[in-house]
Amino acid sequence: MSALFFDDVSVWFGEGRDRVDAVRHASFRVGHGESFGLVGESGSGKSTIMRALTGLAPDWSGRMAVNGNPVPRGRHRNRLFYKSVQMVFQDPYASLHPRQSVDQVLSETLHLHGFRDIEPRIVRLLDDVGLGPAFRFRYPHQLSGGQRQRVAIARALAPEPSILLLDEPTSALDVSVQAEILNLLTDLRAEHKLTFLMVSHDLAVVAHMCERIAVMQAGEIVEVMGVDEMRALTPAHSYTRKLLQASLGYTRG
Amino acid sequence: MTPLLEVEDLWVRFPTRTGLFDAVRGVSFKLGRERLGIVGESGSGKSMTGRSILRLIRPPGQVTAAHIRLDGEDLMQHSEAQMRKVRGQRISMVMQDPKFSLNPVMSVGEQLIEAWRVHKKGSRAEARRRALDMLEAVSIRDPERVMRAHPHELSGGMGQRIMIAMMLIPDPELLIADEPTSALDVSVQAQVLQIMDRLVQDRGMGLIFISHDLNLVADFCDRVLIMYAGRVVETCAADKLHEAKHPYTRGLLNSLPRLDAPQKRLEVLRRDPAWAQAPSVRPS
Amino acid sequence: MTEMTGLRAWLLTDTPQSRGQARLASLYQGWLAFRRNPMAMFGLAILIALLAIGALAPWIAPHDPFYQDLTARLQPLGTPGHPLGTDSLGRDILSRLIYGSRITLYIVTLVALIAPLAGLIVGTVSGYLGGWVDMVLMRITDIFLAFPRLVLALAFVAALGAGIENAVLAIALTAWPPYARIARAETLTLRNADFISAVRLHGAGPIRIITRHIWPLCISSLIVRVTLDMAGIILAAAGLGFLGLGAQPPSPEWGAMISEGRRFILDHWWVATMPGLAIFTVSLAFNLLGDGLRDVLDPKGEK
Ligand SMILES: Nc1ncnc2c1ncn2[C@@H]1O[C@H](COP(=O)(O)OP(=O)(O)OP(=O)(O)O)[C@@H](O)[C@H]1O
Ligand SMILES: Nc1ncnc2c1ncn2[C@@H]1O[C@H](COP(=O)(O)OP(=O)(O)OP(=O)(O)O)[C@@H](O)[C@H]1O
Ligand SMILES: [Mg+2]
Numbered sequence: 001m002s003a004l005f006f007d008d009v010s011v012w013f014g015e016g017r018d019r020v021d022a023v024r025h026a027s028f029r030v031g032h033g034e035s036f037g038l039v040g041e042s043g044s045g046k047s048t049i050m051r052a053l054t055g056l057a058p059d060w061s062g063r064m065a066v067n068g069n070p071v072p073r074g075r076h077r078n079r080l081f082y083k084s085v086q087m088v089f090q091d092p093y094a095s096l097h098p099r100q101s102v103d104q105v106l107s108e109t110l111h112l113h114g115f116r117d118i119e120p121r122i123v124r125l126l127d128d129v130g131l132g133p134a135f136r137f138r139y140p141h142q143l144s145g146g147q148r149q150r151v152a153i154a155r156a157l158a159p160e161p162s163i164l165l166l167d168e169p170t171s172a173l174d175v176s177v178q179a180e181i182l183n184l185l186t187d188l189r190a191e192h193k194l195t196f197l198m199v200s201h202d203l204a205v206v207a208h209m210c211e212r213i214a215v216m217q218a219g220e221i222v223e224v225m226g227v228d229e230m231r232a233l234t235p236a237h238s239y240t241r242k243l244l245q246a247s248l249g250y251t252r253g
Numbered sequence: 254m255t256p257l258l259e260v261e262d263l264w265v266r267f268p269t270r271t272g273l274f275d276a277v278r279g280v281s282f283k284l285g286r287e288r289l290g291i292v293g294e295s296g297s298g299k300s301m302t303g304r305s306i307l308r309l310i311r312p313p314g315q316v317t318a319a320h321i322r323l324d325g326e327d328l329m330q331h332s333e334a335q336m337r338k339v340r341g342q343r344i345s346m347v348m349q350d351p352k353f354s355l356n357p358v359m360s361v362g363e364q365l366i367e368a369w370r371v372h373k374k375g376s377r378a379e380a381r382r383r384a385l386d387m388l389e390a391v392s393i394r395d396p397e398r399v400m401r402a403h404p405h406e407l408s409g410g411m412g413q414r415i416m417i418a419m420m421l422i423p424d425p426e427l428l429i430a431d432e433p434t435s436a437l438d439v440s441v442q443a444q445v446l447q448i449m450d451r452l453v454q455d456r457g458m459g460l461i462f463i464s465h466d467l468n469l470v471a472d473f474c475d476r477v478l479i480m481y482a483g484r485v486v487e488t489c490a491a492d493k494l495h496e497a498k499h500p501y502t503r504g505l506l507n508s509l510p511r512l513d514a515p516q517k518r519l520e521v522l523r524r525d526p527a528w529a530q531a532p533s534v535r536p537s
Numbered sequence: 538m539t540e541m542t543g544l545r546a547w548l549l550t551d552t553p554q555s556r557g558q559a560r561l562a563s564l565y566q567g568w569l570a571f572r573r574n575p576m577a578m579f580g581l582a583i584l585i586a587l588l589a590i591g592a593l594a595p596w597i598a599p600h601d602p603f604y605q606d607l608t609a610r611l612q613p614l615g616t617p618g619h620p621l622g623t624d625s626l627g628r629d630i631l632s633r634l635i636y637g638s639r640i641t642l643y644i645v646t647l648v649a650l651i652a653p654l655a656g657l658i659v660g661t662v663s664g665y666l667g668g669w670v671d672m673v674l675m676r677i678t679d680i681f682l683a684f685p686r687l688v689l690a691l692a693f694v695a696a697l698g699a700g701i702e703n704a705v706l707a708i709a710l711t712a713w714p715p716y717a718r719i720a721r722a723e724t725l726t727l728r729n730a731d732f733i734s735a736v737r738l739h740g741a742g743p744i745r746i747i748t749r750h751i752w753p754l755c756i757s758s759l760i761v762r763v764t765l766d767m768a769g770i771i772l773a774a775a776g777l778g779f780l781g782l783g784a785q786p787p788s789p790e791w792g793a794m795i796s797e798g799r800r801f802i803l804d805h806w807w808v809a810t811m812p813g814l815a816i817f818t819v820s821l822a823f824n825l826l827g828d829g830l831r832d833v834l835d836p837k838g839e840k
């Protein structure tokens with residue numbers, strides 16, 4: 001049984017001439033405790049796969065399962081799902097409510113999951129993501145991008161999920177903060193035995209974080225490879241080769 | 254020959270509850286028809302430097318400078334009305350946050366068409382054709398559909414490319430691109446960079462490229478300014494960036510993960526308060 | 538900057554220690570921003586004065602507002618004992634204005650509670666749920682918007698019967714559609730935001746999302762809009778009073794007073810002008826306040 005299981009999943013938006021087939025026939029599985037990367041062309045459906053799994057993109061076909069439990073159609077998921085799968089969004093500037101303090105965000109989240117001991121949990125969550133108690137009552141505009149992303153990670157960790165979906169968690173951050181966040185994620189994964197599904201367009205970041213990597217182009221998964229193949233630059237598919245080539249540096253044309 | 258842009262002793266200050274906060278402190282540089290990279294950590298004043306060239310700092314923020322000359326004309330002396338002519342016509346800026354810069358309730362097509370018609374008096378049909386061309390130029394698949402889409406229906410990278418397309422409409426003399434490719438995959442990124450590159454090479458546009466991607470700046474730009482806490486701490490030729498000496502620059506370079514060399518943990522930058530004290534370096 | 542006192546420092550800290558302190562601190566910072574706008578402070582001062590006048594009416598009014606003295610009819614300004622003169626029944630205009638402020642406040646408060654709340658509910662539900670709910674609610678809103686405000690209010694009052702409560706109801710019924718429009722537009726831009734998706738991923742339902750996450754972001758623009766509309770509301774109430782459909786004589790409602798005074802407007806101009814000035818002052822005060830609030834509540838809204 002795998003932590004995440006996708007079989008022949010297609011996701012589309014809209015209908016008629018505005019229909020977009022954002023993901024087509026994607027199949028892959030992620031084992032327990034594994035870290036799985038999604039890379040590929042911009043607009044190729046990486047975020048959409050995560051959004052379909054979590055019910056934010058309701059139109060899909062195929063089969064998806066989390067820890068062996070099939071994922072239902074539509075927007076709604078049960079409590080158990082929200083407790084085991086959580087997501088960190090791409091843009092830390094858009095993922096926190098502008099009028100809610102860190103404390104409000106975390107206590108509401110804990111409340112929604114039915115925890116009673118909210119107070120000590122907030123303290124622990126903030127500590128887990130390396131934010132001191134001084135940050136607890138700040139509002140988002142008083143936080144830097146990296147600090148916001150830490151709050152978003154704390155929120156995702158609140159229900160103690162076993163699976164974390166990370167949608168470009170560091171693309172809006174500078175390299176020094178990126179290093180801090182990636183180290184933090186590595187530590188949290190070891191500590192809480194988390195499974196990661198991670199999107200990034202930075203191949204070096206994916207290689208640093210993930211054991212296996214799926215490459216997407218125009219809605220399709222063209223290749224799944226191990227990190228060693230990627231580091232050795234020996235992919236099978238021509239698009240992956242192009243991507244790796246481009247990642248070696250910009251060559252003036 | 255006069256340089257395209259000369260910035261001398263630029264300061265940006267914000268009044269805060271605890272006194273004046275200096276976001277940019279005495280930055281000076283010259284820019285020819287070339288690609289100048291500005292790198293540095295978050296909050297180091299990169300965006301503020303870019304915005305103050307266009308005099309886009311909102312009050313209560315204050316901008317002072319000995320001069321900011323564009324082709325010899327001092328922008329600091331311009332009235333707001335004159336500045337409006339400069340913005341968009343002669344200097345374009347790609348803002349850092351595409352989601353906030355696009356109108357959420359207007360379709361992408363309408364926004365592109367409107368932007369085109371503001372600058373080039375032409376018919377709607379012509380504007381539409383040009384908008385489609387622009388989308389294709391930034392390698393958007395299915396441009397017809399994207400024209401009808403609203404910003405929330407786009408992926409992160411598509412929004413960014415649309416912003417770039419929009420800024421290139423007026424053929425600016427100077428383009429300030431604030432993290433224009435942070436949400437793009439490497440191959441699309443290369444295509445977008447090529448567009449900018451051609452504009453610099455063929456039309457002699459000047460480019461200020463703000464980014465936190467050091468490798469990218471090293472490969473793409475001609476010269477680099479490295480900023481820390483509002484100052485330029487080091488400046489060098491872009492291809493020499495990897496030999497930079499300043500401990501801050503070294504720290505940034507070392508915190509990058511590498512495709513060719515796996516690491517257990519990434520190195521984290523340790524800041525030295527002395528870096529913030531030293532005066533800004535002037536590029537030669 | 539002067540030495541910070543203990544309370545001030547406590548309010549301005551970057552690191553609040555408790556929920557209460559964080560909330561108070563953000564209120565205090567809003568107040569500091571508001572205080573920098575002298576015109577808005579001026580508007581606020583007028584409104585506070587109006588509140589005080591309304592509350593203290595029995596003590597500060599020189600006369601009973603209903604007391605008629607037919608021997609002293611239509612006295613001019615500056616008459617001893619009647620600084621603003623008297624009306625056609627010999628009642629003291631100043632006292633009537635003072636008591637009338639209570640009615641104005643009553644109308645303003647009720648309308649300001651009903652109309653934006655109704656608009657907020659309709660607009661956010663419509664915007665968040667979308668689909669057929671949105672269709673139905675927005676068609677209803679459009680129907681209301683299609684009629685001129687005063688005409689619609691007139692129709693309501695005619696149906697419900699004249700009187701101050703019905704006038705308030707009629708005005709509220711005609712005032713909500715623009716608020717619904719604003720709230721819906723804001724909701725449309727918010728509902729796809731990542732922070733809304735994030736709470737959905739924690740199992741929050743639509744009611745919770747609308748009331749806890751979307752309302753707080755719509756309310757500030759509504760407050761600004763309501764304060765700016767307040768002048769219109771006062772004028773509408775006065776208009777209904779003037780047409781004899783709002784407050785009934787002998788109530789000292791300002792619109793009704795103008796209506797009574799219009800018969801003497803050429804020879805005894807002050808009878809109609811004084812309540813007119815009162816309406817003008819209060820409307821202006823609300824407008825100034827609204828401008829100031831806009832700067833505090835959504836600084837990026839304008840320019
Ligand atoms: N709500 C939506 N309505 C319509 N189309 C959508 C919607 N969301 C995404 N799409 C479309 O689906 C496709 C895939 O988008 P997605 O966000 O998954 O891309 P991505 O791989 O995450 O790209 P990026 O790396 O740029 O973020 C795009 O063509 C996009 O326009
Ligand atoms: N309105 C403001 N009031 C006070 N300080 C501000 C304001 N706007 C920006 N700053 C400060 O100015 C400094 C420089 O900001 P700037 O946006 O230029 O950083 P940056 O180098 O572009 O960072 P990033 O990589 O995160 O975009 C920051 O420390 C920021 O906190
Ligand atoms: Mg994406």
Ligand SMILES: [Mg+2]
Pocket residue numbers: 299300301349431
């Ligand atoms: Mg910036």
